[in-house]
Amino acid sequence: MAEPKRSRRSFLNYVLGGGLLGWIGSVIYPVASYLRPPAEAGGDVASVKWGPEGDFRPGTSAIVKFGRKPVLLVRLEDGEFRALSATCTHLDCTVQFRSDQRDIWCACHNGVYDLRGQNVSGPPPRPLGPYAVNIVDGDVVIARLEA
Amino acid sequence: MSETSKRGVFGWLDDRFHLAPLVDYMRHKEVPVHRHSIWYYMGGVTLFLFIVQLFTGILLLMYYRPGAESAYESVRFLMNKVPFGWLFRAVHSWGANIFILFAFVHMFSTFFTRAYGRPRELTWVTGFVLLALGMGFGFSGYLLPWNELAFFATKVGTDIAGVLPVVGDAIKVFLRGGEDVTGATLIRFYAFHIALIPAIFTGILGVHLLFVQRQGMHEPEFVSRQPEGEKRTMAFFPNFLLRDLFVWLIVLNVLLFLAVFYPWELGLEADPFASAPQGIKPEWYFMFMFQTLKLIPAHVLGLEGEMLGVLVFMLAGLAWMLVPFWEIRTRATGRLKPMAVIGFLALGFIVIMTIVGYLV
Numbered sequence: 001m002a003e004p005k006r007s008r009r010s011f012l013n014y015v016l017g018g019g020l021l022g023w024i025g026s027v028i029y030p031v032a033s034y035l036r037p038p039a040e041a042g043g044d045v046a047s048v049k050w051g052p053e054g055d056f057r058p059g060t061s062a063i064v065k066f067g068r069k070p071v072l073l074v075r076l077e078d079g080e081f082r083a084l085s086a087t088c089t090h091l092d093c094t095v096q097f098r099s100d101q102r103d104i105w106c107a108c109h110n111g112v113y114d115l116r117g118q119n120v121s122g123p124p125p126r127p128l129g130p131y132a133v134n135i136v137d138g139d140v141v142i143a144r145l146e147a
Numbered sequence: 148m149s150e151t152s153k154r155g156v157f158g159w160l161d162d163r164f165h166l167a168p169l170v171d172y173m174r175h176k177e178v179p180v181h182r183h184s185i186w187y188y189m190g191g192v193t194l195f196l197f198i199v200q201l202f203t204g205i206l207l208l209m210y211y212r213p214g215a216e217s218a219y220e221s222v223r224f225l226m227n228k229v230p231f232g233w234l235f236r237a238v239h240s241w242g243a244n245i246f247i248l249f250a251f252v253h254m255f256s257t258f259f260t261r262a263y264g265r266p267r268e269l270t271w272v273t274g275f276v277l278l279a280l281g282m283g284f285g286f287s288g289y290l291l292p293w294n295e296l297a298f299f300a301t302k303v304g305t306d307i308a309g310v311l312p313v314v315g316d317a318i319k320v321f322l323r324g325g326e327d328v329t330g331a332t333l334i335r336f337y338a339f340h341i342a343l344i345p346a347i348f349t350g351i352l353g354v355h356l357l358f359v360q361r362q363g364m365h366e367p368e369f370v371s372r373q374p375e376g377e378k379r380t381m382a383f384f385p386n387f388l389l390r391d392l393f394v395w396l397i398v399l400n401v402l403l404f405l406a407v408f409y410p411w412e413l414g415l416e417a418d419p420f421a422s423a424p425q426g427i428k429p430e431w432y433f434m435f436m437f438q439t440l441k442l443i444p445a446h447v448l449g450l451e452g453e454m455l456g457v458l459v460f461m462l463a464g465l466a467w468m469l470v471p472f473w474e475i476r477t478r479a480t481g482r483l484k485p486m487a488v489i490g491f492l493a494l495g496f497i498v499i500m501t502i503v504g505y506l507v
């Protein structure tokens with residue numbers, strides 16, 4: 001006599017519990033998806049033009065907006081261009097070229113890279129990623145390196 | 148209608164809500180008086196500073212315009228053109244720091260007097276959550292003026308969250324509103340700072356205060372060992388409350404002094420395409436964690452040092468939050484109390500790492 005009653009009760013508990021779980025899921029899923037921002041356009045550029053080669057003095061540098069990422073463009077004393085990701089591999093600060101030290105420096109935690117982007121001292125765990133620099137019709141153009 | 152209606156405003160309310168028992172309860176509430184009574188004021192001061200933050204924060208909202216293009220400009224306008232805008236901004240900024248300071252003092256004082264023990268376990272847990280939320284207030288508010296220092300500090304802070312295994316990246320993207328710190332991050336931090344955190348904080352604060360009112364103040368051990376006749380107490384209402392108000396007045400004056408004589412700087416506007424300047428540092432109450440992370444080598448036992456550090460801090464925080472549940476009890480006569488030693492180690496670690504962080 002008691003048996004069918006109990007199983008009916010536990011059946012109801014399963015239905016109610018399952019319904020509650022489903023309901024919670026159907027609230028959490030859209031909220032979590034909503035909080036994940038959709039990818040914005042403009043992230044995947046292939047190349048960016050800086051300007052006329054003659055305007056870039058040797059021994060100086062510039063930060064170039066490459067899509068949404070900053071790229072460090074350096075012109076060495078001998079006229080050679082180097083382009084490296086300007087995002088420090090430690091904790092995301094933006095690095096700078098130091099002409100007097102002839103290195104690349106991150107002010108946040110004193111991370112130092114050489115002019116090829118190799119991490120030399122301080123906390124950075126990895127080198128800065130390189131970019132290609134081409135002179136196209138007299139203009140300096142930075143491009144993603146073909147992998 | 149058997150009751151005869153009472154007179155006056157109180158009578159009218161009492162008729163409907165039965166307030167008399169509450170008033171009676173308050174009247175009989177006593178606060179112990181002893182040589183460590185001063186610590187009983189620290190929670191109240193924290194509460195007062197929270198109210199100051201609410202008030203000045205709402206004033207700032209009248210002019211603040213969130214957004215990467217408008218935030219910095221609106222704060223500059225507020226400081227230069229709006230009458231007393233500089234003052235309310237300075238009070239809010241100083242207040243935030245002193246608020247966290249007092250929350251820390253309050254926490255350690257309840258730790259060392261062992262007020263966290265039975266029956267106040269949940270008072271301690273809710274208090275810890277309040278402090279964590281308070282630090283969230285600080286972290287989110289720091290970015291709002293969109294200046295250079297805050298921009299890079301936020302990049303670093305959110306990147307640290309990203310080192311966590313499995314969930315790290317999702318947390319980073321959630322906090323930043325994207326892969327990078329951009330205007331989208333600013334809008335999110337704004338929502339956290341003025342809506343999400345205040346709502347949760349206010350609810351938990353209500354519970355925390357309810358617990359305190361219900362249970363009354365904790366008597367430290369040396370007081371409870373005194374014979375009943377020697378114990379001294381003070382009525383909560385009005386005696387203790389009036390002293391509370393007096394302490395708040397002093398704190399308000401200190402706050403105003405700081406705000407007037409050391410106004411809060413705005414700095415340079417953030418430029419996501421400029422190199423990080425020197426002097427990027429988190430707010431002082433994050434400094435001890437930040438400095439520790441700096442001292443951990445890049446790789447420890449094959450794990451990334453940063454990740455290890457963050458995990459250890461999370462575990463330590465969890466253990467601290469759950470102190471009432473694993474407390475090491477000793478006989479009252481014992482000389483060296485293990486919990487006191489743990490407390491001094493924690494406090495010493497925080498103080499020393501903070502100082503080291505500012506020296507190097």
Ligand code: HEM
Nearest residue numbers: 187189190191193194250254257262274275277278364365
């Ligand atoms: C952040 C905002 C906070 C506010 C506004 C606040 C407010 C208060 C107030 C007004 C009291 C009563 C007076 C006093 O004991 O000083 C109190 C008591 C208490 N609070 Fe907090 N508190 C905060 C944070 C914390 C934190 C971080 C902890 C510890 C983790 C904590 C743990 C306690 C405990 C254990 C008591 C009971 C003390 C006793 O009965 O002796 N509170 N709080």
Ligand code: FES
Nearest residue numbers: 088090091106111
């Ligand atoms: S972020 Fe560059 S050294 Fe830390």
